[in-house]
Amino acid sequence: xxxxxxxxxxxxxxxxxxxxxxxxxxxxxxxxxxxxxxxxxxxxxxxxxxxxxxxxxxxxxxxxxxxxxxxxxxxxxxxxxxxxxxxxxxxxxxxxxxxxxxxxxxxxxxxxxxxxxxxxxxxxxxxxxx
Ligand SMILES: [Zn+2]
Ligand SMILES: [Zn+2]
Numbered sequence: 001x002x003x004x005x006x007x008x009x010x011x012x013x014x015x016x017x018x019x020x021x022x023x024x025x026x027x028x029x030x031x032x033x034x035x036x037x038x039x040x041x042x043x044x045x046x047x048x049x050x051x052x053x054x055x056x057x058x059x060x061x062x063x064x065x066x067x068x069x070x071x072x073x074x075x076x077x078x079x080x081x082x083x084x085x086x087x088x089x090x091x092x093x094x095x096x097x098x099x100x101x102x103x104x105x106x107x108x109x110x111x112x113x114x115x116x117x118x119x120x121x122x123x124x125x126x127x128x129x130x
Contacts, residue, residue, distance in 0.1 A: 003045070009033045010045055011054065011069065020058060020066040020076075020085040058085065059114055073113045079121035088117065 013029040014021070021029075027042040046067055050057035056068040058076065066085060075088045092115060 006030075006034065006037060006041065007045055007049060007054070010042065010049065014055060014067055015069040018069075018087070020068050022064040022066055024064075026067065056112070059112065073115075075115040075117060077117045077119070077121070079124055080118050081120055081124040084121050086121065 009030050010026060013026055013033075017025070017029070023039070023043050023046055026046065027037075027039050030037055030042055046055070046057070049055045050067070053071060056071055058066040058068055070087065073092045075090065075092060077086045077088050078084070079086075092113065
């Protein structure tokens, strides 16, 4: 099985799941197309793909790693009740990236920026009022 084929399938599966799935969920979906792939291979590919910038690994609250096909930095909303993670529909202020003092990253390798809002999602909010 060619590695590029595996990554193509993983990327396609991830792009169809905008709810920031964990590796286990991605594995279950990828298996429908590549029945012989192992969970370890999926984990490895997800790591390689996030290191190369093809996908985003979310390092935000919660215990499991989640993955995101959107690679532009964008804010997330995490529900503290059900654990769902949604994209919030606005862009992170560009000044966080561009209006930096010279050499602010000198000696560092900046890999990611996480902005996470927390609270109750629409359905949990609704349930708590009913
Ligand atoms: Zn919720
Ligand atoms: Zn996202």
